[in-house]
Amino acid sequence: MCCFILSPRQCEPSYPNIGRRFEGKVALVTASTQGIGFSIAHRLGLEGASVIISSRRQKNVDDAVKKLKEEGIEVFGLVCHVSNAQHRKNLVDQTVQKYGKIDVVVSNAAANPSVDAILQMKESALDKLWEVNVKTAILLLQDVSPHLTKGSSIVFISSISAFQPPAGLAMYGVTKTALLGLTKALATELAPHTRVNCVAPGFVPTHFASYITNDETVRKSLEEQTSLKRLGTTEDMAATTAFLASDDASYITGETIVVAGGIPSRL
Numbered sequence: 001m002c003c004f005i006l007s008p009r010q011c012e013p014s015y016p017n018i019g020r021r022f023e024g025k026v027a028l029v030t031a032s033t034q035g036i037g038f039s040i041a042h043r044l045g046l047e048g049a050s051v052i053i054s055s056r057r058q059k060n061v062d063d064a065v066k067k068l069k070e071e072g073i074e075v076f077g078l079v080c081h082v083s084n085a086q087h088r089k090n091l092v093d094q095t096v097q098k099y100g101k102i103d104v105v106v107s108n109a110a111a112n113p114s115v116d117a118i119l120q121m122k123e124s125a126l127d128k129l130w131e132v133n134v135k136t137a138i139l140l141l142q143d144v145s146p147h148l149t150k151g152s153s154i155v156f157i158s159s160i161s162a163f164q165p166p167a168g169l170a171m172y173g174v175t176k177t178a179l180l181g182l183t184k185a186l187a188t189e190l191a192p193h194t195r196v197n198c199v200a201p202g203f204v205p206t207h208f209a210s211y212i213t214n215d216e217t218v219r220k221s222l223e224e225q226t227s228l229k230r231l232g233t234t235e236d237m238a239a240t241t242a243f244l245a246s247d248d249a250s251y252i253t254g255e256t257i258v259v260a261g262g263i264p265s266r267l
């Protein structure tokens with residue numbers, strides 16, 4: 001059943017019990033013109049947030065802004081390649097100029113430039129993995145932190161690969177492991193005004209994962225590894241991210257929630 005405070009067009013079939021937890025809040029989601037980032041922006045927007053979306057390509061930004069606006073979401077789109085310091089500064093400056101504050105940050109950008117084993121990996125690939133997946137998340141938050149409101153919330157998007165980095169995704173997995181540590185460290189550093197948490201998605205058929213999930217045999221084997229016998233959806237990831245970013249999670253900080261259909265992740 002749809003929530004009565006929403007108009008019928010906001011009653012998304014994928015979110016039957018959606019609320020309005022982000023009314024009056026400003027939410028910045030990186031790498032958010034498609035896939036998991038887009039769904040997170042969509043979910044936060046449907047729940048009342050003003051969302052700032054961004055990615056490397058202007059056309060992708062324009063298309064995503066159009067889709068979100070068509071659903072009545074207050075959205076502001078900018079080009080931001082997370083590795084570009086000027087882009088990051090512009091993203092934060094323009095957000096603060098337009099909305100005056102930042103309540104939620106979802107750090108979602110990642111790269112996986114090589115499937116090489118760690119000891120065979122070129123230095124340039126190692127640099128890119130560290131830079132996009134970890135360092136730029138820190139640098140963006142350095143720019144954002146003066147504008148975070150009391151009660152604000154940060155969510156990192158890690159991966160199930162953080163817990164047991166698989167062959168072909170090994171170094172990528174290690175950078176995602178670093179985000180689990182970063183979550184703990186920043187939760188302490190930013191307490192008590194800002195909570196910092198993390199979502200570790202399982203396998204979700206997006207463009208990023210298409211080289212794995214488009215192969216029928218691999219896809220079936222990934223589905224078999226889950227207890228729920230299916231891959232994740234971008235909406236699954238958005239729902240958990242929205243929970244952690246919301247006041248429903250007001251006593252949770254420094255934690256990672258694995259959203260992987262039951263793929264084992266802990267000791």
Ligand SMILES: NC(=O)c1ccc[n+]([C@@H]2O[C@H](COP(=O)([O-])OP(=O)(O)OC[C@H]3O[C@@H](n4cnc5c(N)ncnc54)[C@H](OP(=O)(O)O)[C@@H]3O)[C@@H](O)[C@H]2O)c1
Pocket residue numbers: 030031032033034035036037054055056057058060061080081082083108109110111132157158159160200201202203204205206207208209
């Ligand atoms: N899909 C999975 O199975 C899976 C599993 C675990 C974790 N994750 C994590 O989930 C996050 C999102 O992945 P996804 O699967 O949703 O990917 P996706 O569908 O391929 O979307 C990637 C988004 O990021 C943007 N982007 C890429 N590189 C960027 C950069 N350097 N700076 C700014 N924006 C950039 C892309 O737009 P432009 O091309 O316009 O830049 C696009 O909007 C990543 O952190 C990934 O590690 C994914």
